[in-house]
Amino acid sequence: MPESSSRRRTRGAAATLTAVVSVAALALTGCGAGQDGTARSTASPRSPSPSPTPSWDASPASLAAVGDSITRGFDACSILADCPEVSWATGSDASVRSLAVRLLGASKAATRSSNHAVSGARMAQLPEQMALAAKEKPELVTVMIGANDACRDSVELMTPVSGFRSSFEASMRQLRAGAPKAQVYVSSVPDLKRLWSTGRENPLGKQIWKLGICRSMLGDADDMGAAAVARREAVRERVVAYNAVLRDVCAKDERCRYDGGAVFDYRFTGAQLSEWDWFHPGRDGQARLAEIAYRNVTAAGPPA
Template structure:
């Protein structure tokens, strides 16, 4: 009997050791190792890929928010909006707006909407986003920030943390209604280049004296230390705004920033309205549409 019990205990010990070995091997496979799993990507890898939505380069509807640039201000006539020349939603054949490039002329006429407003700053964007979201667009374009830097003085420029909070609020307003809508964000234009390009034009400088973007454009011929520092302060604020746009957009899986394309664009006087030498002409609007289209239809951001 004792021998029988010893044999039973030995058999149990062997079985327990075998089970322990299997459990150990299983644990190693579960936690991963240097070798790839024999059956393809892990469940974690598959879940990670599913978390990133595929960008749709062919949206079926579009809404635009922003400021006077998106309203086509001074592109057709003096001191007035010209939404038909808007880079985002316009119908002018010279511009070939983003909406027309993406949707085609007929569909663009019925499935694109422009909620931008001349003079708008980033603080106005949440309200514009709410109105845009009500249309249930597949894509929303954002171009805002120039008016936050173009103030009566450097001291009146929108602080960067406030600018960031306003932009975050705008995206949140969209996400409440359209969690899966795509967003294209254009960088703030290079305002210092506006000054350097337009200051050689006598008429342009006279128009600027009416009060256009005083923080950058007032006393266009002044080259003293104070004027130089003032312009540099505006330039640095624009760069900081663009960093905010890039950072906040990167946190949203369905948002694409233009990578600084608008800021980096080496525009000339032909791209500027010859009524104010500040806003884009039709030629400038067409280039904005082209840059946006290139970013949105690219396979990668």
Template sequence: MREFRRSRRRAVAGAVAAALAITAGPVGCDAPPGADRGPVKRPKPSPTRVWDRAPGSLAAVGDSITRGFDACSLFADCPEVSWATGTDTAVRSLALRLLGTAAGAPPGPEPPPAGRPGGGAAPPQNPPPAAAPRRAWNHARSGARMADLPAQMTAAADRGPELVTVMVGANDACRDTPAQMTPVAEFTESFTAAMRSLRRTAPKTHVYVSSVPDLKRLWSTGRGNPLGKQIWKLGICASMLGDADDLGPAAQERRALVHDRVVAYNRALRDVCAKDLRCRYDGDAVFDYRFTGEQLSPWDWFHPSRNGQSRLAEIAYRNITAARPPE
């Protein structure tokens, strides 16, 4: 009988200990379901990129390409044929394609099938030439390098544009020798500073960044023209175009250095742009475009001709109005 009572007491004690353990909860382990765990930390959602496919005003910054240099005459700007802000209806600048339509000009035709030369949607029908200039400003300067961009961006921001176009970098690679090319780190710092300059006074302005053209491809295309090669001897982009017919190892290495630097500049443009929620890079569209003799200036066989300016406008219009950014 005594043994039976001891066994019973041990059983009761064990049951009580088990109940206390459950009540107190496990030590050093997760709390049971329903227990108060405190605030739950959730991952922050990624910021949403913002893009306006139909801006109502634009300012252009950059270099001689955006100034229409050598498109109309030798060694002269011709801003009326600029791909960005020009008024020439034969070129159909980005400003005319975007702002002319916004100002009440008839909309353009439907985009053609894939494979259209130059890529992308056909431009709208010619809007009235006066429609764009009232809301388009060209702050580019022939000869400008990336170090000049912060000041241009400040001037552009003062206009309060809904879109700023950027095309700069060729002059950073086009120097007397490859050793004089702008270092990539310096190029990147200047572009970052330019974006900061814009954002100080224009936080909601959208920015479209064009890639630097493939200078080596321009050399390959233009060197077949005897007149063009004579003009090149005057010092146009000597790091790439100098001794145009020299195919020896040293000349090839020099051109390869310039080509690689342009590729690095484009990566910098892409990476800095990617950090800004209202910036869109062209996905190397200008760099990849295969300019022909028809698209090169008849004066220097290096800068874009009227036709080349029109192709640049077409590329920009396609990318700016696209629902998604270029890959």
């Protein structure tokens, strides 16, 4: 007997409802049907979470310093001699209060800090120093180097910017090979022209300069002729270029902090310069460098 029209309508509505529910369920579970009728995922795959940027530790438990004569305290205690005890980075002198002393305390600084800087060193020698520092697995490495790359017997002998960059990049690779988690604080190169301008006011200092200290900047200190002025400006421009390299290379390392040009911008006076050569930092100058470093290392973020 044929079905009534009302019964046929009821069955059709039920079939339609079942199909709608099935599609909705598939949509909610992120699945669809493949060509073979089996369920397959239609949800977009999740992208892997990016690795978080390591937070800066403002209280490192150990420190290693690399660099040149400034970090060795050259001419700060006696003429033409290193005086590492007054080093801004690792010295023990109470009047300086080095970065190591400020961060670790005097007793721990004596056993948990080291100074691998070498007077006269240029950037090309930094990879070797970094390799030595890396062996100690320090939590913080301080870098101050570059003045000797500009302080040559002539402008023509200054380290090319490209070579300066490649040596600094090699230095960072050396450190990362042995101490991948070490933090790095990079100081800018001081403004050598400002040091010349300040130091030339002292007759004794100028006599010491004649022994050969930084001839590219300090040679013929009182000559204000066009050639001498251009020579000094060329040295200053090279220092500015070196600092740009330090900033850029450091910025590529997530555990590196550049001082933002703080040392370059610091207005050293005669009170901060060595009484022996009126060019290198004396005790007071070393203390100012320690203050700058401590302020930047313990800041919540890098300098703007």
